Amino acid sequence: GHRLTWNRYPTLRIIEEYFNYVADTYPSICKLEKIGSSSENRSITMVGVSNGNPNNMGILVLSGLHAREWIGITSALYILNNIVTKFDQQPEYIKNKNWYFIPLLNPDGYEYSQTVNRLWRKNRRKFKRCYGVDINRNFGKDWAIDGITENHECKDAYAGPFAFSEPESAALRDVVTKAKGKLDALIDIHSYGQLILYPWSARPWHNPDMKVQKNAAEAMTQAIFDSTKNLYKSGETYHMVYPATGSALDWIYASGVTHAFAIETRDTGEHGFLISPHYIEPTGKELFIAVKQLAKVLGPK
Ligand code: 0X9
Ligand code: ZN
Numbered sequence: 001g002h003r004l005t006w007n008r009y010p011t012l013r014i015i016e017e018y019f020n021y022v023a024d025t026y027p028s029i030c031k032l033e034k035i036g037s038s039s040e041n042r043s044i045t046m047v048g049v050s051n052g053n054p055n056n057m058g059i060l061v062l063s064g065l066h067a068r069e070w071i072g073i074t075s076a077l078y079i080l081n082n083i084v085t086k087f088d089q090q091p092e093y094i095k096n097k098n099w100y101f102i103p104l105l106n107p108d109g110y111e112y113s114q115t116v117n118r119l120w121r122k123n124r125r126k127f128k129r130c131y132g133v134d135i136n137r138n139f140g141k142d143w144a145i146d147g148i149t150e151n152h153e154c155k156d157a158y159a160g161p162f163a164f165s166e167p168e169s170a171a172l173r174d175v176v177t178k179a180k181g182k183l184d185a186l187i188d189i190h191s192y193g194q195l196i197l198y199p200w201s202a203r204p205w206h207n208p209d210m211k212v213q214k215n216a217a218e219a220m221t222q223a224i225f226d227s228t229k230n231l232y233k234s235g236e237t238y239h240m241v242y243p244a245t246g247s248a249l250d251w252i253y254a255s256g257v258t259h260a261f262a263i264e265t266r267d268t269g270e271h272g273f274l275i276s277p278h279y280i281e282p283t284g285k286e287l288f289i290a291v292k293q294l295a296k297v298l299g300p301k
Contacts, residue, residue: 004077006281009070012042012111015104018077019045026084035102036171039125042107044171049084049099057298058098058182060257061291062172063189065135065248067109067120068273071265071283072189076103078284079291093295098182100175105168106135119273121156123168130154136190136244138169139251142202146245159246172248176255184298185259186252187291192272193241193264194232196220196290199253201237201244201262209258210236216259216297223293224286230266232286237262259298263290 002021003014010018023032029049036044050056063069063076080101083094104110108124109132122132130153137144140163152158164170176183198213200206207213217234224232237244241264244250253260266283267275275283 004081006074006078006284008277009074009114009280010077011114012104012107015073015077016043016045019047022047022080022084026087029087030084035175036167038106038108038167039123040108042111044102044105044107044168046175047080047101047103049080049101050097051095053096055300056096056098057184057300058100058179059185059187059291059295059298060100060102060176060183060252061187061189062102062105062248064102064104064106064110065168065188066190067106067113067122068118069191070113070273071275071280072191073103073110074280075189075265075284075287076101078280079288082288091296093299094292096300097295097298100179100183102172102175105172122158123166125160125166127153133158133160133166135166135168136248137246138164138166139246139248140164140173141246141251141254142200143246145202146243163246169248173251176252176257180256183257185294186249186257186261187294188248188252188262189265189287190262191265192267192269192275194230194266194268195240195264196232196234197237197240197249197262197264198234199237199250199260201247201250204238206236207253209253212258213261216294217261219297220261220290220293223289227289228282228286230286232290259294261294263287
């Protein structure tokens with residue numbers, strides 16, 4: 001069994017227990033892979049979900065880069081749970097995909113946010129004066145190009161000493177590199193703002209696939225609105241949010257994943273990171289609607 005419920009935010013232990021549960025209970029479609037170890041030596045886990053069809057396209061569902069964004073992590077778990085436990089009832093465009101779920105890339109930060117400082121954002125790398133690198137500034141596309149995030153280990157958006165200096169970003173890099181050519185889409189789930197974002201994050205100009213992404217993002221916001229009447233907006237990260245260097249989104253897109261999105265979940269700021277567990281289920285539901293819409297847009301290869 002497992003103790004994951006949608007009534008409260010899970011502890012790290014409950015998340016790990018849940019990973020083992022799905023792998024043990026659905027062995028014909030689910031596989032766990034340890035993709036790395038954090039600086040405090042916790043496992044970073046990927047759950048692969050596939051029916052083994054050799055023509056499947058690949059979708060990476062990522063979350064928990066930022067420790068305090070708990071509702072993003074539960075949303076990824078909600079999507080995973082719905083696909084796996086109701087696999088036979090899913091439409092063909094869901095079943096015929098290779099799903100790569102990494103619901104918690106930053107286990108050290110999450111544990112620290114759960115037990116010590118609710119608003120912790122970074123990992124827990126120890127430096128001389130302070131702790132932590134912002135994993136979503138540590139990737140090797142436009143790393144630290146603003147020249148601000150460098151060399152400030154006490155800042156909340158510290159980019160790290162060099163690109164991929166952190167075990168969490170290096171683990172994700174290796175997964176994407178290894179899956180090369182088999183990954184077609186990324187959803188990197190964050191909170192908050194109700195936004196569906198596409199590259200670039202660090203540059204003010206359009207990326208070459210912007211029209212394709214814009215259409216898919218608008219289909220996702222429309223699908224959410226149609227079934228929940230909740231409003232998400234879409235656009236390029238740089239313009240919709242603020243410039244963000246070295247993001248996972250930009251690096252994964254630049255490495256060949258055309259349909260690359262970051263989603264900022266509920267809410268729009270009323271409770272922000274401190275959103276009540278009452279919203280775990282409705283937020284999970286609308287994220288699942290977005291992911292289903294994307295899988296539908298991708299179609300079969
Ligand atoms: O600052 C960030 O990394 C993101 N916002 S957050 O509040 N979740 O920290 C920027 C928006 C998302 N952009 C990318 N993922 N590139
Ligand atoms: Zn975030």
